[in-house]
Amino acid sequence: MRADAEQLDIADVTANWVNAEVLRGDIELRIKALADLADTPLFFGRLDYLHSLDEEGESGHRFYIGRRHVHDADGDPMVIDWRAPVSQPFYRATKQDPQDVGLRRRFGYDGGELTAYEDEHLSDPAEAERSSALLQREIERPRVGPMRDIVATIQPEQDEIVRAPLAGSLCVQGAPGTGKTAVGLHRVAYLLYAYRERLARSGTLVIGPNRSFLRYIEQVLPALGELEVRQTTVDELVTAGLRDVQVRGADSPAAALVKGDARMAEVLRRAIRSHVRVPDEGGESLVVVRGSRRWRVPAYELAQLVRELLARDMRYGAAREALPQRIAHAVLVRMERAGEAPDDRVQNAVARNAxxxxxxxxxxxxxxxxxxxxxLLSDADFLAGQAAGLLGEEEQKAILWDRPARGVKSAVWSPADAVLIDEARDLVERTGSLGHVVLDEAQDLSPMQYRAVGRRCSTGSVTILGDIAQGTTPWATPSWAVALGHLGKPEAVVEELTQGFRVPRTVIAYASRLLPAIAPGLAEATSIRDSPGAFEVRRAAPGARAEAAVAACREALAHEGSTGLIAADADLPALGEALTAAGLAHLAPGEETSAGARLTLVPASLAKGLEYDYVVLVEPAAVVAGEPDRRTGLRRLYVALTRAVSGLTVVHAEDLPAELTGCAPRAGERPAG
Known part of the structure; x- marks a missing residue:
């Protein structure tokens, strides 16, 4: 297929050189999309239907299922894209509902080499229901490098979310290890397959919490053949196009909480509309000179026009463009009364009158x-006038800058300030809407950030991914209903994923001890992992915490796969020095794709969304203490505890948080040395 694309002759098929360049670019993109991935098999399954799906009789009843469509030299399909309707039973067919499938075959690979297969005879009542060994092996395969796709292991409840129609918005509440991020990415791939022309016009966007997370997931969509999906963070989204705004400051928790509050939208709306000056009804008339005639529009009529525009609550810029046309229409009414017959050209000319x-x-x-x-952030009197009845005096003081900036370039802007600017821009001029937006780790956004994302899909749809229990910002949403309201998608359907595929049973059970304190309304996640996973809690001697952490890392590195050493941000420098002194090479977050070291030193604040085969978590009490309040700290700890795929070792010298020790000790917990 790639050779066919490379041999296409476009010398005489276009009308001009511009079209030729566009076509050449499309062909180059097609060739790039057809590149071989040596370790990524083209097919992973087979479906044998009981009845023919075409009108030709027996042909076409067997289909190989893969990451993309593959055809032979004659154009006949050899592999069917996993997103095609005929592939759906591979994920959803069961013995109770075989969907006309007689046999489902799964193929197992080691790198790019076919090593095994297993068959399920869905129409044979004599064959007992059994779990898939290949599926289990794929789920438990070591995690090295960036996130992999899950196209061969999508589960029925995940597939329903992936294939949901574009028109509807979805919110996926998923416990750790339930695959919500992978589901969201595969949903993007499916929508681009099913609605490609529409989304090619309107666009698709994936929004993640930080750059480390985006680097971690960046290979999933290319592996599925989708190369052009833009991925960004909320901070990058709102600063795009702001050339003079350099975000290099940070707000106090109190200031960030107020700036992120939805009430700020009304403060900004008032601030913008305060620039409108309604004419004094007893003032001078507006005089428009046309040739030898003078046309007067009384001040009271001008005031009426302005009030009508204000009452319509239009965007400031749109209303400003409408006002001269409204004035020109008032002049044209007077012309008609005087016996003239003006047309649209005259109205436009009057609107441009000096x-x-x-x-x-x-x-x-x-x-x-x-x-x-x-x-607004520099002038206390101006802020007080716009925030009256909305923000209290202490809240106004919290967001006012201590040192007012002399200008835009000299101002020390924070990420929350950039969101306010984005809101103000939309109040002046409408923000363009995309066809579909995927928002991951959505539980951490402020109401104003939700509004910023919602503007990008106001006429499109959105897939929201997150876990209320993992909300670690002071403004984390209390419920999905609240978040969806701020997004402008209150009608979105909320789906909950509770079956885990990544976190071992013992690890998720230990982390779930925190749920009553951090998210009492959420159900505890379960895990289908056959292997319970390695789990240990070690008490280190006072002053020997770093040495105990290094020893735990050595033990983890003796196993295949990746290891993450997670600790409170303040403890990272000392741990990094201890690893270096012990001769253990390690990476910083976002360097997981680098060759060499399999050990990554991870600050607790950046652990969300990442996963490692083995995790060494140092000093849970310090992780909790590193946050502004205890509930946020416990949520941060919950995130850190649930990053492990195969094993978790908790190292501590201080007492563990009471929320972890409130239950009876579980198997595997023991003091060290």
């Missing part, structure tokens, strides 16, 4: 969103 333009400039001046937010 007197009309001067009046609009005075009544409805232009507003720069960046300068507006700068004034």
């Amino acid at each position: 007197a009309v333009k001067a009046a609009v400039k005075e009544i409805w001046p232009q507003v720069d969103p960046v300068k507006l937010v700068l004034r």
